[in-house]
Amino acid sequence: MAVSRRAFLGTSGAIGAGTLLAGLGAQSAAADPIAAIGNPVPRPAARNSLRMRTGQPGLQWVTYGYNLPNNANIPEDVWKKNLDWVIREFAPYGYDTICTDGWIESSQRVDKNGYIVSQNDEWTHDFPYWINYLAGHGMKLSIYYNPFWITESARQDRSIKVKGRPDIAVADLTADWDPFTKDKIYWVDPHRDGAKEYVQGYVEHFKAMGVPRLRVDFLAWFETGWDQNLGVVMREHGRESYEMLLDWIDEAAGKDMVVSLVMPNMANHGELERSRGDSFRINDDADKGGWGRLSGGRQDWRPYWTQWSNPFTGLTGWSDVNGPGLIGLDADFLIASSYASDDERRTTVGLFTIAGSPICISDTVDTIGDSAWVFTNPEVIALSKDGLAGKPLFNNNHGYNWDTGSRDTERWIGQLSDGSWIVGLFNRGDEPNTRAIDFAKDLGITDQVKVRDLWARKDLGTMTSYSADLPTHGSALLKITPTEGPVRYDSTVAGWSLGAVFDNETAGYSGRGYATNLDKTDATVSFAVTGGGTGGSRSIQLRYATATGRAADVWVTVTSGSRVAGTARYRLRLPGTGGAWKTARVQVDLVKGRNLVKVVGIGATAPVHLDYLTVEGGPSPKVAGR
The missing domain is CATH 2.60.120.260 (Galactose-binding domain-like)
Structure with a gap:
């Protein structure tokens, strides 16, 4: 069944969940503590990677802002125009990564091992050309691709062999009845001889180019063959196959490549993904952006992709698994031009920053207008560079999947590596509202502390608490600096x-x-x-x-x-x-x-x-x- 990215982004209701829930080992909404949905697995808690050591979620620009409205891969001349804009406007503030995104079916040019060599067959230049171009400006290229995929071009040419296995044609690793997109891309069968070599060779193919980050998408479709909006979309490969492929990618990526997992079902509170990825997507696609995508839509939990629909609930729901040395929470892309006010823009970037999500700009040079400022506040950017991964205020130890009162989506706190605190206060309401924090009660600090407004870049003096009348969809982002003791x-x-x-x-x-x-x-x-x-x-x-x-x-x-x-x-x-x-x-x-x-x-x-x-x-x- 051919399913376009455009179709996937639809918002129709969920279909036929009963069979899927049984297959995923769905958790009961019983009164269990967090421990019940955070079962340890016989592996380390997280990947042993550079991303885990630094904690930095990434400052990036992605092609999504062109891909989505045009439902097409980005042309090379438009790509170049945007690269130069990002290099000029954002690189001075620490943005160092350019990301490709989906709409990849037209990439059919492959090397002798079946690995794609460029973003689009219509492009003149290949990946190494653009990697070198970006490197000349102090930037890197992150590539969107799934090593589980085999192109139709590789299936049609039996001279294309598995890397390290000249006895196996890449075409023999898949079947006609196992397409991802009909006549364009097919899934690898991990149980066939040579599958591991092919998948790990794909990761090494990108690593050899100098790609620091691989974004691997449509994981839920591979595992269960099911989508929350479309129902059954393709063959179910099963959890054993899914785990096998995650292990292969993790092993091949090693310590230096970041593995970004997208559309994972995260069964058993992510017991597989949390130790095999550096980040995972925690909410629906950004789509066209706007406040409705940030805070609206479905507010309840589901035991499959997507567990929570919007970034506010997704970041809150997964906040018990983030933190120093642990997997990052990826709330998808940021479209500053899609918001109705500067207050909404500050709220969006502030929420993503305090939760440790990547700051990934998807506006283009032609659409951003006068909204670029929200991405260039050096004091806010410094939080991401320090690896901040804060949490909402926890009221008890219940899982957010069954007790939405257990965590406060509108009051967030975290600490930087120097011990200073960051506080985020958010107004999700459609009317002005007051939000407050008591430093003794909520942070455990009895002394007066120095308070700084990071958006205004202004010291507010010494205080023991803070309260603000926030406008509709407004927020405050504060730095709290203690003054006494170790x-x-x-x-x-x-x-x-x-x-x-x-x-x-x-x-x-x-x-x-x-x-x-x-x-x-x-x-x-x-x-x-x-x-x-x-x-x-x-x-x-x-x-x-x-x-x-x-x-x-x-x-x-x-x-x-x-x-x-x-x-x-x-x-x-x-x-x-x-x-x-x-x-x-x-x-x-x-x-x-x-x-x-x-x-x-x-x-x-x-x-x-x-x-x-x-x-x-x-x-x-x-x-x-x-």
Whole structure:
């Protein structure tokens, strides 16, 4: 069945979900905590990649703004015009990546192993030409393609052989009855001899060109053959085949290539995808943009693509799996010209930034008008460069899939690697509304702190709380800088993985939350911590509690800098506290700049909670209620 990208972007209601839900192992909407939808898998919590070390989601421009309204691949002259515009207008602010997008069926020119060599057969120049062109301007090319695909041109030429397997024709890796788009692209059958070599060779084909990021789309269609709007669209390949192909891509991409997963079903709260991709799409396509796409539409959860429809609910719903060293949340593209006001533009970029989503411009030089300013605020851009991955305020440990009151979509918080806080307040309503945050109650800070308005680029003075009357669809984005004590990193905005989760219900605890389950082997809480301008030996202090008087051990690991290097590991004994909050200290070595610090459970007989950690040698507040 031929299905166009245009058809896929339709918004008709879901069809025939019953069979699909059974196939995906759909979770019940029962009153289970987050742990019930965050089951650990027998793999690391995340890819061992450069993206995970730096946390940077990416500052990019994509061709989507031409592709969608024209329902066509971008012509080469239009491509060149836009590249030069991005280089001129956005590269000075740190935008460093140009992204191709779908509408790829017309790319049928392939090499001797069946791999495409250009974005479009009508283009004069191939990928290496444009990679070199961009490199000359300090930029990179991200390519949209699925290594599971085989072109019709490769199927028709039996002289095209699998890389490293001259005995196998690429044509023999697929079948007439398994098209992605009829007469243009077909799916690989992963169970055929040579399939692994073909798929991994495709990834290596792009890596050899110097491509830093591969965007792999239509994963749900491959796994289940089903679409939320169209029903059955093609053959179901099944979860075993899907897992096999994700593993092959992950392995071939290695430590230096970013793997962007698009349209994944994310069954069992993403148990496969979270450790095999650097980012995954968490909402419907951007389509034509506008407020309705950002905040409107379907508000409820589904156990298949797309779980949540808009970025506000998608970023909120997946916020328990993001954080330092963990998979990034991709809310799709940004179309500044599609919004009705500058307030909406600030809200969109502010939400994407605080949640750690890529800032991917899809306006073109001909459509952006006077809206480019929203992408060029250096203080907002600095948050993405630091790897900020914040969270909405959590009210309890329930899954957002069944309790939408468990998290506040309109109040977000996060910490930078220097320990300063970022606060985002949003008004999703159609009338002006007040939004507020109390620094003691919501951040655990009792001292007055310095507050800066990042959009206005203006200091607001020292405060203990903040309140703003926000216009319709308006927002505020603040930087909160503590002034006293050692630098404190709060577990409520850390990364939770492999069984570690948020909680705030332990009897006698009066703070706003903590990470728990560190009694489980390998349960991990991760923090992005700066080593300052020099690095060196630092004392890290954990504030923790155990449920009994028995001691528990944890590992404190440090992975330093942006390079994918070794990890130092320190064992720390946590004496039993009988439910009281106490501290334990360990000396570690940090490098200059960003370090990924993890607290990892070794195994204990009673629950272990982690409140926060402090690092000597920098500012931090007094702590409220702890």
